[in-house]
Amino acid sequence: MDQVRLRRLRELLEEEKRELLQVVEGLTGPGGLESPADEADRELSAYDNHPADYGSQMYERSKDLGLLQATRQHLLEIEEAEKAMAAGTYGICQGCGGSIPEERLLAVPSTRFCVDCKKEREQEDAAERPVEEEALRRQVDDEIAGKLDYMFDQDSAWEEVAQFGTSNSPAEEA
Numbered sequence: 001m002d003q004v005r006l007r008r009l010r011e012l013l014e015e016e017k018r019e020l021l022q023v024v025e026g027l028t029g030p031g032g033l034e035s036p037a038d039e040a041d042r043e044l045s046a047y048d049n050h051p052a053d054y055g056s057q058m059y060e061r062s063k064d065l066g067l068l069q070a071t072r073q074h075l076l077e078i079e080e081a082e083k084a085m086a087a088g089t090y091g092i093c094q095g096c097g098g099s100i101p102e103e104r105l106l107a108v109p110s111t112r113f114c115v116d117c118k119k120e121r122e123q124e125d126a127a128e129r130p131v132e133e134e135a136l137r138r139q140v141d142d143e144i145a146g147k148l149d150y151m152f153d154q155d156s157a158w159e160e161v162a163q164f165g166t167s168n169s170p171a172e173e174a
């Protein structure tokens with residue numbers, strides 16, 4: 001990747017980082033998520049302490065916590081991408097080692113995976129598989145392993161025959 005493109009991507013990463021830091025600041029600032037719990041309680045009691053209000057406050061709070069977690073995760077990914085830039089490994093897929101297409105990097109500058117590997121990982125990370133499905137998957141894996149063993153056996157059988165044939169064949173020596 002040439003320097004001009006790399007610089008553009010670095011700018012995109014820095015832009016993204018600034019925005020994310022603002023989100024974190026907004027969420028954790030005074031009266032925010034990480035101020036002492038009793039302070040949040042006092043604020044609550046200053047208003048009408050209706051259970052429904054409390055419920056929606058809790059809902060807002062857990063939503064914000066989710067957002068904060070996701071934002072911090074994204075910031076870590078950006079830092080990783082910046083490290084990769086410094087190390088000269090930026091734009092290389094961590095899954096298959098192939099180069100990540102530039103359009104993808106421009107769309108998601110912090111990505112470390114090509115589209116295919118990303119999809120694969122998302123499928124692996126998907127919700128817990130039911131036990132039955134897991135058992136079935138193992139069974140299929142065993143079947144594949146069995147086939148591979150079979151092929152391997154065929155191969156070595158052929159090799160043995162070939163060795164026998166060539167070492168006793170005068171035509172091969174000529």
Ligand SMILES: [Zn+2]
Nearest residue numbers: 093096114117
């Ligand atoms: Zn890949």
